[in-house]
Amino acid sequence: MSPQTRERILAIASEMGYVASSAASGLATGRTRTVGVLAPYVSRWFFSRAIEGVDIALQENQYNLMLINLGGYGGNRERLFEHTMLRKQIDALVVLCLGLQPSELEHLHLTEIPLVAVGGPVKGFHQVCIDDYQAAQLATKHLIELGHRRIAQVLGDDKDEVDFAVPKLRDRAFEETLLAAGLRFEPGWELNGDFTVAGGVRAAAQLFDAPGEKPTAVFCASDEMALGVIMEAQRRGIRVPQELSVVGIDNHEFAEAAGLTTVAQNPVEQGRLAADMLIKELDGAVGTVRSVAAPFELLVRSSTAPPSR
Structure with a gap:
């Protein structure tokens, strides 16, 4: 042609x-x-x-x-x-x-x-x-460097789920960073938030209702869960960050509006x-x-x- x-x-x-x-x-x-x-x-x-x-x-x-x-x-x-x-x-x-x-x-x-x-x-x-390990480590170190010694964690999913590496990596980074700083890891302060806002609300309610000493900070494996923790804290009159610091991972579109400290991706x-x-x-x-x-x-x-x- x-x-x-x-x-x-x-x-x-x-x-x-x-x-x-x-x-x-x-x-x-x-x-x-x-x-x-x-x-x-x-x-x-x-x-x-x-x-x-x-x-x-x-x-x-x-x-x-x-x-x-x-x-x-x-x-x-x-x-x-x-x-x-x-x-x-x-x-x-x-x-x-x-x-x-x-x-x-x-x-x-x-x-x-x-x-x-x-x-x-x-x-x-x-x-x-x-690098999920380094991201969680960075968030945890931020809380430690601020002076927090009683730090809780809200996981995304069950860390034992088959072949789901992200929750496992972030959980291991949190635990090992605490131990490297000479801090106690409290198993009772490790809660599942299902990577959702609603899950973060539920996890925060469990944490706040549990008897005994309360954490001064919470590391959340995602911003959605961190937003849920902040909502439940505000509902109970717990001031963020004066009484409770909260950090997440992601930089969700609502994170900046909520004033959420986060590891952005x-x-x-x-x-x-x-x-x-x-x-x-x-x-x-x-x-x-x-x-x-x-x-x-x-x-x-x-x-x-x-x-x-």
Whole structure:
């Protein structure tokens, strides 16, 4: 076909509003131009923001997004992995941090498509995430350096959950940082907040209702839980930070308005970077997908202060 004929065809197609069929293109190339996002939940802040970042990169490169929400499948996860993952519906996959059973990990490896984890490590794959141990250590050290000696912790999830590394790393960092500073770790001051505001409220209520000595500070493994702790403290007339300092991790969109001290990360950029790497890999740049340590920083606001004497 001559260049002149090609230009005439393209001009006519443009006038008629013709759009190439993605299905036909997929049949010709074996590609769907679709990237999947495997998420444990879509309602929680980190996951929704990471999905937004993935979608930004996909739209910029004319790719589609297929959202695979494990939270919506209940006990039917096995069927999801067997039938959705292995049916060639997607060209690549972003896995948002979650705990996977060994059989589910095996299914992911069997897909033989480019894959990258975001927000936490997934065994055997590259990842884009912060160093969760160092982030929790930074938050805990901030409280210790302010002079706090009685520090409680609100965990995100059960630290014994199979293959869910993030809560375990943040919990271990908290405990080891306390012990390194010569402080006591109180098992009764370790509570599960489920990575939600409501969970933070419940954890704070348990902490405040427990008999005996009270902590002067609380480290929360996410901002959502930290916001819940602050709400429950305010409801009970406990002044933050005069009577209780609170620190979180994330830099949630409400953190600045609430004056929450936090270790900030950017899940939108993490999701965008992961998707960019996958697209380049699909376009032939072999070896583009790699592990990347995402940046984080301590933002000191008004929810932390030295303990009152």
